[in-house]
Structure formats: C-alpha cells, structure tokens
Amino acid sequence: MPGKRCPKCGEFTFFESTTGRKCTKCGHTMLVSPGPGKGEKCSNCGKYTVFNSKCRSCGATYSGGRKIENGKG
Numbered sequence: 001m002p003g004k005r006c007p008k009c010g011e012f013t014f015f016e017s018t019t020g021r022k023c024t025k026c027g028h029t030m031l032v033s034p035g036p037g038k039g040e041k042c043s044n045c046g047k048y049t050v051f052n053s054k055c056r057s058c059g060a061t062y063s064g065g066r067k068i069e070n071g072k073g
C-alpha cells in the first residue's frame with residue numbers, strides 16, 4: 001500500500017505516524033498539528049490543542065477543567 005509522496009525524497013513512502021508522518025525510505029518526518037475538534041479548547045490561546053490536560057500550542061496546563069499557570073513569564 002503506497003503512502004503519501006515524501007517532500008524530501010519524492011518517493012511514495014510517506015506514512016502516517018503517531019505524531020504526524022514519516023518517510024520509511026529517507027526517514028524524513030513531518031509533525032502534523034491537530035485540527036479543530038481533535039483536542040479540547042484551550043481557554044488561554046483559543047485553539048483546540050489541549051491533550052491530557054495540557055495545551056500543545058501554548059503550553060498551558062489544566063487540572064479538573066481549571067487552568068493552571070504554567071509559570072511562564
């Protein structure tokens with residue numbers, strides 16, 4: 001089963017991985033940012049990138065639905 005075309009080596013060996021896509025030929029990886037609806041909405045940055053109580057976009061952390069300061073800034 002062919003994968004997507006790899007932007008680096010041009011072969012159709014670009015398969016989906018746990019974090020995005022990876023070429024099985026040259027090893028080129030691409031991180032795919034989750035689209036809307038994939039995670040919970042972050043009240044800090046407004047993006048749907050909250051997974052396991054942590055926002056992957058801005059780094060804010062949550063617990064029990066309440067936002068916790070990440071100590072940044």
Ligand SMILES: [Zn+2]
Pocket residue numbers: 006007008009010011023024025026027028
């Ligand atoms: Zn490749």
Ligand SMILES: [Zn+2]
Pocket residue numbers: 042043044045046047055056057058059060
């Ligand atoms: Zn956020």
